[in-house]
Amino acid sequence: MDATAAAIDFKPTWVQEKLFLGMTFKDYLRSNYTPFNAVVSVILVVGIPVIFYRLIYGLGPSTNLSDNNPWGIWIGFDMMCGVALAAGGFVIGTAVHLMGMKEYGFLFRPAVLTGFLGYLFAIIALTFDLGRYYRIPYPLVVSWGVNSVLFLVAWHVALYLSCQFVEWCPAIWEWLNLKKLRKIFIKATLGATIFGVCLSMLHQSALGSIFLLMPEKVHPLWYSEYIPLWFFMSAIIGGLAMTIIESMASHRIFVHKIKNHDPELLDRVTIGLGKATSVTLFAYFFMKVIGLAHGNNWAYLDTGYGYWYLVELIGFVLIPAMALMYAVQNRLVRMVRVWAIVTALGIVLNRLNQSIIAFNWHLPWADRYVPHWMEVVLTVTVVTIGILSFQWIMNRMPILYEHPDFEPELH
Amino acid sequence: MMEADRRTFLKILGGVGIATAMGIPDAASADVANLRGYPDQSGVLVDTTACIGCRRCEWACKEWNKLPNQKSLKEYEQDQTVFAKTRRTHADTYTVVNRFENPRDPSRPIYVKKQCMHCYEPGCASSCFVKAFTKQSVGAVTYDASLCVGCRYCMAACPFDIPAYQYYNPFTPEVTKCTFCFDRITKEGGVPACIGICPVETMTFGKRTDLIDLAHKKIRDNPSRYVNHVYGEGEVGGTSWLYLSSIPFNMIGFRMDLGTVPIPTLSKPFLSLVSPVFIVIPALAMGFYSFKKRRDKLEEDEIKKALEKKEGK
Numbered sequence: 042m043d044a045t046a047a048a049i050d051f052k053p054t055w056v057q058e059k060l061f062l063g064m065t066f067k068d069y070l071r072s073n074y075t076p077f078n079a080v081v082s083v084i085l086v087v088g089i090p091v092i093f094y095r096l097i098y099g100l101g102p103s104t105n106l107s108d109n110n111p112w113g114i115w116i117g118f119d120m121m122c123g124v125a126l127a128a129g130g131f132v133i134g135t136a137v138h139l140m141g142m143k144e145y146g147f148l149f150r151p152a153v154l155t156g157f158l159g160y161l162f163a164i165i166a167l168t169f170d171l172g173r174y175y176r177i178p179y180p181l182v183v184s185w186g187v188n189s190v191l192f193l194v195a196w197h198v199a200l201y202l203s204c205q206f207v208e209w210c211p212a213i214w215e216w217l218n219l220k221k222l223r224k225i226f227i228k229a230t231l232g233a234t235i236f237g238v239c240l241s242m243l244h245q246s247a248l249g250s251i252f253l254l255m256p257e258k259v260h261p262l263w264y265s266e267y268i269p270l271w272f273f274m275s276a277i278i279g280g281l282a283m284t285i286i287e288s289m290a291s292h293r294i295f296v297h298k299i300k301n302h303d304p305e306l307l308d309r310v311t312i313g314l315g316k317a318t319s320v321t322l323f324a325y326f327f328m329k330v331i332g333l334a335h336g337n338n339w340a341y342l343d344t345g346y347g348y349w350y351l352v353e354l355i356g357f358v359l360i361p362a363m364a365l366m367y368a369v370q371n372r373l374v375r376m377v378r379v380w381a382i383v384t385a386l387g388i389v390l391n392r393l394n395q396s397i398i399a400f401n402w403h404l405p406w407a408d409r410y411v412p413h414w415m416e417v418v419l420t421v422t423v424v425t426i427g428i429l430s431f432q433w434i435m436n437r438m439p440i441l442y443e444h445p446d447f448e449p450e451l452h
Numbered sequence: 453m454m455e456a457d458r459r460t461f462l463k464i465l466g467g468v469g470i471a472t473a474m475g476i477p478d479a480a481s482a483d484v485a486n487l488r489g490y491p492d493q494s495g496v497l498v499d500t501t502a503c504i505g506c507r508r509c510e511w512a513c514k515e516w517n518k519l520p521n522q523k524s525l526k527e528y529e530q531d532q533t534v535f536a537k538t539r540r541t542h543a544d545t546y547t548v549v550n551r552f553e554n555p556r557d558p559s560r561p562i563y564v565k566k567q568c569m570h571c572y573e574p575g576c577a578s579s580c581f582v583k584a585f586t587k588q589s590v591g592a593v594t595y596d597a598s599l600c601v602g603c604r605y606c607m608a609a610c611p612f613d614i615p616a617y618q619y620y621n622p623f624t625p626e627v628t629k630c631t632f633c634f635d636r637i638t639k640e641g642g643v644p645a646c647i648g649i650c651p652v653e654t655m656t657f658g659k660r661t662d663l664i665d666l667a668h669k670k671i672r673d674n675p676s677r678y679v680n681h682v683y684g685e686g687e688v689g690g691t692s693w694l695y696l697s698s699i700p701f702n703m704i705g706f707r708m709d710l711g712t713v714p715i716p717t718l719s720k721p722f723l724s725l726v727s728p729v730f731i732v733i734p735a736l737a738m739g740f741y742s743f744k745k746r747r748d749k750l751e752e753d754e755i756k757k758a759l760e761k762k763e764g765k
Contacts, residue, residue: 099622108542108616111604139737141744172602172617172625184582184599190719191605192581193726235737239730250722254575254609254715257707269722400608 059216062436081425088422091415095169103415110401110410112170117396119166119420122389124198124248125272127159128280129287130205131241134234145310148288150212150440154431155287156280157205160198162427169419190250197244204237215447216438223447245276252395260399262341262350265332268395274325279388281318285311285381295435299442308374315377316369318384322362329354346402353394357387493591494637495660495692496647497667498565500704501677503654505535505549505563509646513547513567516633516645520544538705541566543618546630547646552704562697564704565646565654568593568614568630569684570692575715576629579609584627591660591692592632600627611688611710632692663694670696689714 053063061069095103106113133152136142168174180186180195207229214223249272252259265271292299292307333339341347361384368376401409434440439447507528514522521544535551547567554562574593577585584599585606595615602625607615618625633644643657656663667682683701684691687710695706702708 097622099620099625100617101619101622104619106604106617106619108540108607109613111607111617135737139740139744141740141747170603172604173600173623174602176601179599179601180581184584186581186583188578188716188719188723189581189605190722191579191603193723195581231741235734235741238737239733242733243726243729247722250719251605253718253722254579256718257611257710258608266721269725 059437081429084422084425088418088425091418092169092422095415095419096174100170100172103413103419105411105413105416107408107410109404109408112396112400113410114393114397114412114416114420115166115170117393118389119423120163120170121248121392121396122279123159123163123166125245125276125279125388125392126283126385127156127163128241128245128276129284130154130156130208130280131201131234131237132277132280133284134208135238138231138234139238144306145313147306147441148284148310150209151287151291151435152280152284153205153208154212154434154440155283157202157209158427158431160202160205162423162430164198164202166420166423169423190247190253193247194244194251197240197247201237201240201244204233204240207233208237212438212440215444218446220447241276242273246270246273248272249395252400255400258401258403259395260341260346260402261336261338262333262346263395263399265336267328267332267335270328271325271332274321274328275388275391278318278321278325278384281314281321282381282384282388285314285318285378286385289378291435291441295441298435301442311374311377312369312372315365315381318381319362319365319369322358322365322384326354326358326362329358346399349394349398353387353390357383357390361387490587490589490591491661493589493660493692494632494657495570495591495663495694496644497656497658497663497694497696499654499656499670499696500562500564501696501698502652503549503563503565504652505551505561506651507531507534507549508649508651509565510545510547510549512645512649513630514545516636517546517631519546539566540616541568541614541629542616543620543628545616546628550705555699555703562699562704564695566705567646567693568632569612569687570630570632571688571714572690572692573688573714573716575609575611575688576606576615578716578719579605581605588634590632590634590638592634592637593629594631594634595627595629597626602627609715611707611715660692660694667694667696686712688712689717 051065053061053065057063057065057069062072064072091103100106104113104115129152133145133148137146137149164177168177171177176183180192181199186192207226210226211223211230214220214226246269249268252264252268253266256264288307288311292302292304296302342351361380364380365377365384367373368380397410508525511522511525511528513519538550539545539548541548547565549563549565552562552564554560570591570593572587574585574587577583577587577593581603582599582601584596586594586596588594602617604615604617604627606627607613607617615627615629617627633642633646636642636644637657647655647657656666658666664682664685667685671678671680671682677698678696679698679700681697681701683695683697683706684693689712695701697704697706700708
């Protein structure tokens with residue numbers, strides 16, 4: 042009884058309300074003793090010293106990069122996969138704000154947040170990969186290498202990050218109760234979305250176009266003038282699949298935050314997303330086959346690399362496309378979610394194949410790249426910090442639900 | 453003419469676009485179009501049939517460029533163990549000499565010097581997002597460490613695997629590669645350090661066009677001595693360093709699958725997409741948006757009408 046009385050009497054200060062979820066600092070700390078946080082702290086205890094080791098001792102001692110293999114998993118996984126899987130913000134933004142698919146509206150904020158954090162942490166990971174990380178703004182402000190595809194990537198990723206920030210801002214202002222500011226940013230959402238679509242189209246495909254300069258190093262099955270198109274299509278797939286996965290996870294983990302949770306609506310929308318994923322996967326599959334035919338690379342299929350290529354193309358593109366189609370037709374929501382995970386893994390596999398497995402395929406095995414344990418630990422650490430940030434924001438800001446004090450977004 | 457028309461058209465389009473306000477696409481197309489070799493540039497003709505593998509050039513290169521891990525000239529000349537493996541360039545080595553078996557005369561192996569080829573249209577320069585590489589009019593492809601961010605795209609984009617990186621320099625690592633002794637050849641009568649020290653005149657320094665004539669003359673005059681191919685004349689659009697060989701080039705460590713298309717050309721079509729995307733997509737998006745608005749309004753009107761009817765009755 043006393044406890045309830047105390048709880049009623051207790052009026053949280055601004056800091057306690059905004060930062061400690063309406064608890065005192067002590068209670069807040071206690072509420073964080075969870076098994077999840079125990080795992081997280083182990084990762085951070087190992088990972089943060091590794092980050093400092095990399096920054097102080099350089100790339101040589103902390104990575105397996107070499108003169109033949111200048112790029113490892115910090116590019117191949119953190120950057121390539123991070124950006125592709127963060128495409129949900131732009132895909133859902135297009136559907137909701139440009140095509141007027143209102144039913145999907147409630148996915149917009151979580152998708153934008155996932156996208157924003159995905160990009161942010163891809164850039165943070167990239168920073169560790171750059172030899173002179175403190176010069177990261179150079180392509181933007183010091184010297185313009187305009188004939189580089191990477192220049193386009195740098196600009197577009199930076200601009201797109203700002204776009205997503207603008208799209209996310211209304212949630213921040215609602216959290217901080219800044220009504221006027223919120224109004225301005227809601228009006229900017231449409232512009233940011235349109236600009237974001239252009240930027241996304243270009244930088245998603247540009248990430249693939251980076252490899253256009255390496256016809257002599259990338260295996261022919263993964264090299265084609267169609268790389269930009271492949272990357273763009275597969276980014277849409279990654280964005281859709283991640284939206285399915287993210288909405289499933291967050292509506293389970295943060296369900297207590299949502300007052301009028303409607304599982305049926307979520308299921309309906311998941312089916313819709315599954316349908317879109319399936320259709321895009323089929324389109325992507327045919328584009329890959331057209332590329333194969335265009336390059337006349339059939340003979341490579343009957344080699345080791347060819348089998349691996351077929352694992353990617355059949356196992357992670359064609360089969361998920363058919364499975365999702367089946368699941369959608371029979372309205373099997375669970376099955377859609379399971380195959381969305383397979384699809385997302387397929388995107389990861391494709392990016393790793395493109396940038397690591399199929400890269401330098403002509404070199405003997407002894408000269409090939411295998412990641413150093415510190416590269417793996419740093420990647421895991423950055424992803425973990427990303428998930429922590431996501432959780433921190435989800436617990437505080439109106440991402441999954443509409444803030445009761447504000448009217449729904451209209452523009 | 454068609455090409456010019458298309459360009460102007462795109463430029464006009466670009467002028468209205470948001471993209472041009474940021475100065476990206478316009479500058480991009482101009483720069484890519486201007487990335488050309490220089491007809492009067494210098495070059496080097498390497499006659500691999502002359503090289504004796506003394507490695508003095510390696511020593512001279514390190515000496516002139518003040519690279520770390522330098523040894524005495526004698527050690528270079530005597531140490532044969534390095535030939536056990538085919539070597540490449542590294543942070544402390546701008547040039548290496550490799551040894552290959554000679555099927556025509558096993559007692560006389562073939563030695564091949566490897567260094568930056570100084571391409572006509574360098575892949576490294578087109579990959580660099582801060583323009584740290586410059587194709588100099590004298591032929592050299594030079595690198596400006598004061599701009600370099602260390603993304604190492606140049607290393608991935610080089611078809612000859614030349615640029616190396618100072619991985620063990622934690623705070624100010626640089627990309628390293630042969631400079632064509634830019635500081636020497638820009639002076640009257642200057643030749644690269646490696647060429648100056650060569651005791652058997654394996655290398656000839658001169659105007660690239662003259663060297664191509666010379667190479668073909670050598671092949672014509674000694675058809676049994678050389679294969680009929682000047683490596684670097686057409687590879688990736690042409691390189692400043694040219695090679696002659698007595699056996700097929702793939703047997704002495706050269707790639708024969710590079711083709712004659714300059715590396716920068718490969719990303720041009722993609723880069724030219726930038727302005728169209730910024731024109732077409734906003735237009736399409738606004739179109740979709742107005743459809744959506746209109747549809748919503750019609751729906752609303754219909755509901756209103758239905759309500760009025762109900763109330764009226």
